[in-house]
Amino acid sequence: MADCLFCKIIARDIPASIVYEDDRVLAFNDINPQASTHVLVVPKRHIESLNALESGDDALVGEVVRRAAAIAKERGISAGGYRTVFNTNRDAGQTVFHIHLHVIGGRALGWPPG
Secondary structure, X not given: OOOOHHHHXXXXXXXXXXXXXXXXXXXXXXXXXXXXXXXXXXXXXXXXXXXXXXXXXXXXXXXXXXXXXXXXXHOXXXXXXXXXXXXXXXXXXXOOOOOOEEEEEOOOOOOOOO
């Protein structure tokens, strides 16, 4: 999608602090971090929201989630705990309409999140 911020990052039209990349997934540091670790894990294929997922996307979503766990381990926050969040649509706080999993940790996180 030509106007999608994350698609532009994937295409390297916009710079990002990339922490992981393979053929299907890209992970980069959030530009407005909410904790010492705040990474966004995105599929390279544009999917607007979780509501747009199809049954054929199951493996891709699994890859995104597994990569989030690997990043948490690499960052040394997996044992203490971290949060993963998919925001879906505006009322939930989704501002970029390309699915992305937030990996947030490195500090105590309260509940409910707000």
